[in-house]
Amino acid sequence: MRSTRTAVLAAAVSAIAVTAAHADTIKMAFIDPLSGAMASSGEPALQSFMLAAEHINANGGVNGDDIEIVPYDNKVSPKESLVQLQKAIDSGARYILQGNGSSVASAIIEAVSKHNARNPGEEVLFFNYAAVTPAFTNEACSFWHFRFDAHTDMKMNAITDWVAKRDDIKKVYIIGQDYVHGEAVAAAAVAQLKEKRPDIEIVGNELHPLAKVKDFTPYVQKIISSGADAVITGNWGQDMTLLVKAAADAGQKIPYLTFYGGSNGAVAALGEGAIDTLYQVSEGVTNLDASPEQYAMIEEYKQRFPQYDYYYDRAFTTLEMFDAAAEKAGSVEPIAVAKAMEGLEVQAAYGPATMRAEDHQLQQNLFVTTVAKDQKYGVDNTDLGWRLVDGGAISAEAASTPTTCKMERPE
C-alpha cells in the first residue's frame, strides 16, 4: 500500500510540478484491507483511485485543488476501521472511501453519521464503492453515504433480466452463503424470477456456512441431479471459486451466475474450467467497446500494476462524479458537494451514471459477462478474458430498483 502510494506519487510528481499553482489538497481517506489475505481486494481498488486522482489532478484538479488519496489499512475489521476512521478525520480527510465488507461499511456509516451529528461544521462524507447490502440505500440510508456500486438487488435485476430472455433456461438453482448477504440474494432471486418468468422452476434454494466448505462436489451433485439449467449464487472468495471449480470438474457446462466472478485470482484458480461456466454481473469489463481514452487507461493500469487487472471502473466514476459535483457546488465542502451530487449525471466509461437523489444510489448500466479465450484483454495474467454474452447489456433503468429510503437531510 505504501509502496503503491509512492509508486503512483512518483509518476504524479510531474503532474504536481505542472500544476504547482494548486496550493490545497483534498484528502480522501481510503480505508480498506491493505495487508493480509484480503489485501488482494483492497490494493487494486486503491490503485484505481490513485490513478483516477492522478488523471483528475493532471487535468486541472478539483476546482483547482489536488486530490490526495491517503491509504489506511483496516484489516477488514469493523473496530479497527473505526480507529483508522478517527485517524483519517484527525488528519484532515473529509471524504472516506471504503468498499470491502458490509460489516465495515455499516460501521463506517454509523460512525460517520454520529460524528457529523456530534461535530457540526466538521462533516465527513462516505463514498462506498463496493459494499452492496441493499439496506444501505434503503431502510438504513444516510445523507452522508453515497454508493457507487449497484447493490445486490440491482445486480440480481440484471441477472434475472438476462435469464428471462433465455427461453432455454427452465430450471434455476440458487445457492449461497448462510448469512445476510446470501439470504438477501436468494430472496431477491426468487421474487424477481417469479415476476419475470413465472414458468421457471426453482429446483433448489440452499445456504451453506460461510467460508467453511472445502469440497463442493456434493453440492454440485445436488445441482446436477436437480436438472438445473442455470445457477445463481452470491458467493464470494473461496466459496465462489470452489463451487465453480467443482462444477467444472464434474463437466457441468451451465451458467453459474455470480456477483464476484471478476474478483482477483478467480479465473486463474479455475483455468479453462471457467469458460462458459463462470458468469459475472458488473458495471463493465475491459473487453467492452469503449473510447480510446478508456483503452489507454486500461493499458496504463496494467503496465503500472502488472499484478492486478483493471477492475474497479467505479473508482474512476466515483472521483469523476466528485469532481463534477465540486465544480457544480463551487466548493469542496462535504455538505455542498453532497447536495450537488444528488441527481448529478456523469458520462462513465460504459454509459451514463446518475446519482439518485432520494437514496444516494448510483444508477448505471450493468453487464452480464462470461469467461472466454482470445479476448482483447486477459485477466489474472492468463489468456482468458471476460466477454459480453448475448443480451448481457442491461440498461440502468432496467437494473434499477425502487427504494424505501426516508432520508434525513441537514438544513
Place this chain on the structure above:
Amino acid sequence: MTGEALQLIDLKKSFGPAKIIQGVNLQIEKGERHAIIGPNGAGKSTLFNLISGRFLPTSGEIWLNGDKISGKKPFEINRMGLSRSFQVSNIFTNMTVRENVRCGVLYSMGYGYSFWRNIGNLREVSEKTAAILEDVGLIDKAHLPATLLPYADQRTLEIAITIAGGAEVILLDEPTAGMSHSETDRAVALIEKASHGKTLLIVEHDMGVVFNLADRISVLVYGEIIATGTPEEIRGDPKVREAYLGEEVEEGVPA
C-alpha cells in the same frame, strides 16, 4: 469396629491382566501409627493410591471412620479427613513455601472456593500457616519459591502440605526417601510430632524409621499382606524373614 480409623476389606486392583493388589484386609485403629513394608513392586504405592482415591479399586471396600470412601474422588476423601503425601515431591512449584502450605490450610478452614475474601486478611489462615511452618522448621524459608528449596526441604514441605489441612488420618509415602541420616532423624522427629494424636499410615524403606515409629507393621508382598503385628512380632515372624527381611539381609538393599 468403632475404634477403627481405616478399614480395608478384600481390596483388589488389577491393571489389565496384572493383579497388583490381591485381596488386602487391614484394620487400623484410631491413633495408631501403622507402617507398611515390602519389597519394591509389592503394591505399596498402589495401595496408597487406592486409599486416597487416586485409583478406583477393582473390587473390595475402604472405610474411613465408619464411612465408605471407596469410589469417591480424592478431594472428597480429603475433605472427610484423610490426607496423603507423595513419594516424589508433589508441590506447587511456582508458588512460595508459605503459599504452598496456605493452599493446604484453606479448605479445612472453610474458605473453599471463596472469591470475595482477601487472603491476606484471613488472620486464622495466616496464623495456622505460620504455625505449621514454624513446626516443620521452614519458617525462615517461607518466602522462597518452592522450586528453589533443597531436596530435603522439599520433602519437608511435602509433609507440611499433607498435615496442613488437619486431617485425622495421614498417609505418608516414603517420607525420608533420599535423605541423609541427619535429615532422616529430623524428619522422623517431625513426623512423630505431627502425627501426635492422629492416625498414621506410612510406607517406608528405612527399617530404622519403621521400627522406631510404628505401633504396628504390615508386610505387603505381591499384593498380599502376609503378616501384621507389632514390630517385635514382625521381627520374629519366620514368614516375613523368609519373604522379605531375609532377602534384604542378604542383598543389603531391597531390590
Place this chain on the structure above:
Amino acid sequence: METVVFALLNGVIYGLLLFMLSSGLTLIFSMMGVLNFAHASFYMLGAYFAYTLMEGSNFWIALFIAPVLVGLAGMVVERYGLRKVHARGHVAELLFTFGLAYLIDEVVKIFWGRTAVNYKVPELLDFPLFTLYGAQYPAYRIFILLVAILMLVALWYLLRRTRAGLIIQAALTHPHMVGHLGHNVPMIFMMVFGAGCALAGLAGVIGGNYFITDPAMAVQMGPIVFVVVVVGGLGSLEGAFIAAMLIGLLQTSAVSINASLADIFGFLGLAGTSEVGGITIASMAPMLPFLLLVLVLMVRPTGLMGDREV
C-alpha cells in the same frame, strides 16, 4: 441411491486427504507431544512448492520433490526453532507453532502473491474417467484415492515391517522409553517432524489442485485437521484414520440432507419459520466436525481410539 454413491465416493476421498494431513500430525504428536499448529501451513507449502516445480519440470517430478522439500523445511524448523522451546513445555511449543503458522502465511504471500495461483491438474489426468448419474467423474479424484491408499500402505509397511518403524511404534506406546533405547532422541525428533511435515506436503501437492492453491488454504484446512486428530484420539494413527473417514463421510452426506431442524424437532413445537427451525442439516454440515469435537471430548476425552489424556 445416487446421492449415497456420491456421498460415499467423495466422502472417502475427502477423508483420505484428511487422513494424509492428520497422519503426519499424529506422528509428530505421538513422538514429541507437540500439537503442531502450523501443520496445515506445511500442507500449503506442499501445494506452492509443487506449483513452482511444475513450471520448471512436470507434475510427476513435483509429486516426489515437493514433499521432500517440505520435509526439509520441517526439519529446519524443528532443529532451529522447536528444539529451543522444547524444554519449556507443551504450551510454549504449541504457541511457537501458532506463531510459525502466521509467519509461513506471510512468507507465502511474499513469494507467490496474495491471490490464488493457477496450479493445474496434470494434463495426463485431466479427463473425465466415467460418467455417474449424469455427472462426469474426474480421473484426478481417483488418482488422489490411489495416492492416498498407496501412502496408507507405505506407512503401514514402514511402521510394522521396518526397524525405524519399530522404534517409532515403541515411542508411540511408551514415549518416555525412547531415550533409554540408546537412540539419538533429538535426531529422531527431527526426522519425525520432517516426515510428518512431508506427509502434509504430499497432501498439499495432490490437494492443492483438487481444491485451490491460495494463501488462505492453510487457515481453511487447519482447524479441521485438529478436529480429526483430537477426535481420533491424540497419538493414535488408527483413530486418526477412523476420525478422518467419519468426518469425510459425515460432511459429504450431511450436505445431501435437506431436512431442517423444524422437521426433526417439530414435535417439540419448533416452527419452520423461526430462525432456529429454519436451519437445515445441509447448512450445518461444515459445522458438524466441530460439534463432534466438543461432544467427543466431553464424553471421551481420550478421543475415539486414544489412550492418552494430555
Place this chain on the structure above:
Amino acid sequence: MTDMTTTYVNLAPSRAEKFRQRVLPMILFALALAVIPLFGPSRTTLTLMNHMGINIVFALSFNMLLGRAGMLSFGHAVYLGLGGYFCVHVMNWIAAGSGIWGAVPVFSMPAFGFAAGALAGAVIGWPSCRRAGTPFAMISLGVAELVAAAGFMFDSLFGGEMGISADRMGGHEFLGLTLGPLEDVYWYIAFWTFVGVVGMYAFTRTPLGKLSEATRDNPERVEFVGYNPQRVRYLVFIFAGAFAGLAGGMSAVQDEIFTPENLSLVPSGAILIAAYVGGIRYFTGPIMGAIVMTYMGSNLSDYTAGWLLYLGLMFVGVVMFVPDGIAGVVYGTWDIISGGKFREVAGSWAIRLLGLALMAVSTITLVEVAFRWSDGYGEVFEPFGLALHHGSLLTWIVVVVPFALGALLLRQAARAENEVTT
C-alpha cells in the same frame, strides 16, 4: 498463642510493604489515567487509548486463564463478543426508553457485560472445563468456531454481517458525562479500566485466585488438599469470561457496534499474542502487551505493508528467546539496576543491544525489500538515501553482514552473562 501471633506478624508483609507493593501502584495507575487528558490528546490518540483500555482488561482476563490457571484458550473473544453484544442490545433498549431501561445509565454498560460474560462462561465452561491442557485448548477452538458460525446464522441476535449498532448518547447523562465527545468516553474507559484492573488484581488475592495458581502448577496435588481442580478451573473460567464481558461493555460504548467478526478466532488469536508478548507470568505483563500490541496493530500498518510479518516475527521471537515477555525484561532490568549490579552487566548489555539492533537492521531490510519485490511495482526501498534494490549486491550486504555480526555479538553477550552469573 502469643508467639504464633508474632510469627504471623513476621511472615505477612508489613503495612508499609503492602502499601508500596499493592496500593501505591494502583494510585500511580489512577493518577496516570487522570493526568493523560491534561496533555490535550487528539481524538486519534483518545481513540487509540480507549482501545488500549479495552484491550488491557481483555488481555488481563485472558491471562486469568493462561497465566494464572494454565488454561490455553483459542476462543476468548467469544466472551468479549457475547458481553459486548448484550450491551449493544441494552443500549438500544435504553435508547427506546421502555420500562425500567430508560433509567439505566449507559455508563453502567460494563456491569451488564460482566454479567453476560459470566453467564456465557458458566454455560460454555460447563462442558469445556472438564478437561485441561491440550483438550481444553482444542475444545475452546471448537467452541469458538461454533459460536462464530452461529453469529452469522442468527440475525436477530447478532445482526448478521452488519452487526448491531447502538448510540452511546441514547441514555441520560451520568456524572456529567454525555458520552458524546471522545473526552467523555475516555473518562468512562479510564474508570472501567481501573475497575477491571483492580478487580482482577484483587481476584489474585482471594483463596480461589491462589488455588487457580496451585491448579496450574499441580492439579493433582490440589485434589489431595480438598479441592476439585475441575471446579477451580470452572470458576476461574466464569470470572475470566465475566471480565472479558466487562471489556465487551467498554467496547460497546466506545465503538457503538458489534459484529460477528468480534466473536471469531482472529481477535482471540490477537489477544493471545498480546498477553504472551507482554509476559504471562506477571500480573502487569498483559497490560504492557495490550498497550504495545494495540499501538502496533493500529499504527505499524502506516509505515509498512509487512506489519503482520513483523508481528509474527516478534511473537515467535518472544516465544523462543524471551518467554517472560516485555514484563520479564522490564522487571529483570529493574532488579539488576536496583540490585546495584548494573556495572557488571553494562558491557554485555551494550553488546547485546548492538547485536539486536544489527539483527533488526538486517531483518527490516530483508522484509522491506522482499515486500517491494513481491509487489512488482518496481519500487525501491530507500532508507537514508540508500537505494536498496532486490537485485543489487549492496542490499544483500546490508542483509547478511549485520545479521552475521549481530548473531555473533548476541552469542558473545550470552557467554559473557553466563560468566557473570556462574
